Amino acid sequence: MLERLIESLEAAPMVQRGDYHYFIHPITDGVPLLDPALLRDVACAMVTVMDLHGVDKIVTAEAMGIHIGTALSLMTDIPLNILRKRSYSLPGEIAVHQSTGYSTGQLYLNGIEKGDRVVVIDDVISTGGTLKAVLAALENAGAEIVDVCVVIQRGEPELGRAYTPLVTIDVDADGVRVIDTCR
Numbered sequence: 197m198l199e200r201l202i203e204s205l206e207a208a209p210m211v212q213r214g215d216y217h218y219f220i221h222p223i224t225d226g227v228p229l230l231d232p233a234l235l236r237d238v239a240c241a242m243v244t245v246m247d248l249h250g251v252d253k254i255v256t257a258e259a260m261g262i263h264i265g266t267a268l269s270l271m272t273d274i275p276l277n278i279l280r281k282r283s284y285s286l287p288g289e290i291a292v293h294q295s296t297g298y299s300t301g302q303l304y305l306n307g308i309e310k311g312d313r314v315v316v317i318d319d320v321i322s323t324g325g326t327l328k329a330v331l332a333a334l335e336n337a338g339a340e341i342v343d344v345c346v347v348i349q350r351g352e353p354e355l356g357r358a359y360t361p362l363v364t365i366d367v368d369a370d371g372v373r374v375i376d377t378c379r
């Protein structure tokens with residue numbers, strides 16, 4: 197089920213963002229084109245590895261968790277909640293600081309109730325800065341985090357809790373090497 201993902205990752209072009217070797221891939225960037233079969237492979241694998249029992253909401257971060265979260269939501273009928281990079285100034289909005297290997301910013305959580313059972317998904321974890329911010333916002337809102345799943349784990353970031361990657365990669369200036377898969 198993951199052959200298309202593995203092959204496309206190992207063919208991914210690289211660019212520099214400061215000191216950061218950034219790979220460009222349809223799942224993580226929507227560039228150059230997202231093949232529906234690849235998105236379907238990823239969504240089916242995530243549904244297989246995640247614990248979705250009694251889950252109220254799928255949570256992801258703008259922007260590149262949205263297409264994956266949408267596919268999962270359509271497959272499972274579980275509503276999708278998106279942490280946005282802009283504030284809506286709604287009552288109860290929770291703001292958290294996001295940092296990645298090449299950027300910093302804010303993420304804003306709305307629409308999560310105390311006691312909600314949620315799963316968190318994203319396209320990639322690299323430094324872990326984004327998912328740490330998402331988890332902090334959800335904890336602040338009083339959500340119960342049932343599971344965390346990412347398509348791609350880059351390196352060995354710690355989140356302070358377990359999470360499941362579909363694939364684990366190493367990246368250097370020459371490109372991407374897939375070193376592990378979830379099966």
Ligand SMILES: O=P(O)(O)OC[C@H]1O[C@H](OP(=O)(O)OP(=O)(O)O)[C@H](O)[C@@H]1O
Pocket residue numbers: 224257258259260261295296297299318319320321322323324325326327
């Ligand atoms: O583990 P980290 O070092 O935090 O990196 C992972 C995050 O980086 C990317 O988001 P980014 O904020 O770059 O923006 P995008 O999703 O809008 O492309 C990606 O979608 C992850 O959310």
Ligand code: HPA
Pocket residue numbers: 217218219220221224225296297320321322
């Ligand atoms: O190297 C990367 N490529 C695409 N998305 C990312 N998000 C964090 N690092 C990366």
